[in-house]
Amino acid sequence: MAIYLDHAATTPMTPEVLAAYTSALSVVGNPSSIHSQGQAARRMLEDARHTIAAALGADAVELTFTSGGTEAINLAIKGLYWARAPRRRILSTRAEHHATIDALEWLERHEGAVVEWIPVDGFGRIDLVALEAALDGDVALVTTLQANNEVGTLQPVERIVELAAAHGVPVHVDAVSAFGSVPVDFAGSGAAALSVSAHKIGGPVGVGALVIARGATVTPLLHGGNQQRARSGTLDAAGAHAFAVATAALPGPDLRALRDRLIAGVVAAVPDAVLRGDPVDRLPGNAHFTFPGCDGDSLLFLLDSAGFSVSTGSACQAGVPEASHVLLAMGVDERGARGALRFTLGHESSEAEVDALLAALPGAVERARAAGLA
């Protein structure tokens, strides 16, 4: 029986969402069609837009559905950059998700952007002093995670927006891993744009959204039928509906006590394990460690063989592992970063599952340590 402790990668749909999704998939009609069936599909989609927007603290008109988090992030970053021409400077950190880093590096290579990487501290939190010093009216945008997807550290989003607002600079917030786990308040934050993804909260893969403030402009990535404010492409009514049903079920169970049990248990079982990310200001379901002298590949293999689905937390390019850029940005050396393992809890997680992991972990660590670092 597999024990799933990788909810940050994707979390299963609840039976309720699955039922809503499958029944919505049988609704006939393109939401952009004028006939009654099209209107019915449209109604379902707009209901979903309202539900999700409300949960994010945004107006429905501000929410553009996308094919997922990566598209939302690309639309926000490239769209804001182009709309803010001729400004070329972009401020961000090396601890962002690859969707952000790669989009920024692409803008550097092809669109003349000048990306300035603001340092992060040992927990992965942005250096606000350095950010403030780098900000001025020439900055096209600032883009930041709300919560780090690997190590779970929460970013001071309100402060970041406040500092940027002093120079009239728009901020994009990547809330893909934050939404569903910690409060997200778009209007309250003052951000210009905010990205979310359905499958991180129990919705389907292939559905996401970008919230774009009324006062912000983004240049579209996809051109075509102009079905939405900043995106062309046939509207996915069923996906939006399932996303809304998953959103309506929020908040899920409070995972903090279970996470703290996991963290305490890991530290007790493997005393030299190092908790990464902020111990307090972190995602409620995230426990991220490095295990000195171990290769994350070995640990992952051993735990997988024992029935535990966990992650090394780092990016995989078609399955080719690389040291976590987040840990490197936090100042962890390459060898230390190799021993990373991320456990993420979800609505299904139980004490029994956590305890089973804690029972299996010391043996796996001992064995991985014997296997050493390749």
Added chain:
Amino acid sequence: MKVLAAMSGGVDSAVAAARAVDAGHDVVGVHLALSRQPGTLRTGARGCCTIEDSMDARRVAGMLGIPFYVWDFSERFAADVVDDFVAEYSAGRTPNPCMRCNERIKFAALLDKALALGFDAVATGHYASIVTDADGNRELHRAAAWAKDQSYVLGVLTAEQLEHAMFPLGATPSKAEVRAEAAARGFDLAQKPDSHDICFIPDGDTRGWLAGRVGAEPGPIVDRSGAVLGTHEGAAAFTVGQRKGLSIGYPAEDGKPRFVLEVRPKTNEVVVGPREALAVAEIAGSRYTWAGIPPQSSSFDCEVQIRAHADPVPAVAAVTEHELVITPVDPLDGVAPGQTAVVYVGTRVLGQCTIDRTVSAVPVPA
């Protein structure tokens, strides 16, 4: 047994993994990530380490219903194989990187990791056979498919490594049969071209690849008496036996072509001479290993093979205090320091040495 199948994404390792599964072993597939910046798509028949290759391996593992992982050995590979390759060339030697990969990566770094993680053996798609003698000792032998035999590049394996090696293709009479089996199993990669050349030099231009990595200082081209015949642009670019690219500008006295006989990195000299002088009467190396039980006598008849695709030739091998000394019955061409001399008795691989020095069959003229 718990078997780790090393899966490159090629047809051989795919069929080897499938056979290990059929044999009832508990098999896990692993693709070794050997390059930090793998290409996305395979180009031509070269290379084995693109993302497409890892996806091919993953697809086969999925069809076999076995777990599959990609393990990163890129640092080890860079240090133990690629850097070694450059260092050997810089030292005027001719290395075999596939051999180093078997010696230091597949049957060392990977095997050690596999054993530590609870596996009993590593299976690969090499064409070679393991035979167990009456006392239970393992011997390495040539594959049934003589044309594809890879026992040469496995000659570096020690008895201990052989204990945990598995070559499921050893008894198969031909590669065609392996391809047919892959097709019958429904593997898309059944018709994938054979990989050849050196995997980390995707365009096959070894000289061009080396040029940027090996320091090149102009130096003299000399004959065996030491007379300077011309200059070269860097000794490391020359290989023993090479004829082209000397650009001496005038012919030898006897009008015959000149060949590279020796590369001397310390003095940056390239020594050239007539073809006959390439013949080697003695080969010796201090770094030698036995692929199984060491020979019982200090001197014995054998056959020696000095390249992956060379024919074995009769020889006498002798173990001295510091060296394995191999004397071919007839003088042997195309031998260069850095190459590996693998010693066979019949189909059995006895052992090998990395060649440190050779003795020419033609004495230096006075």
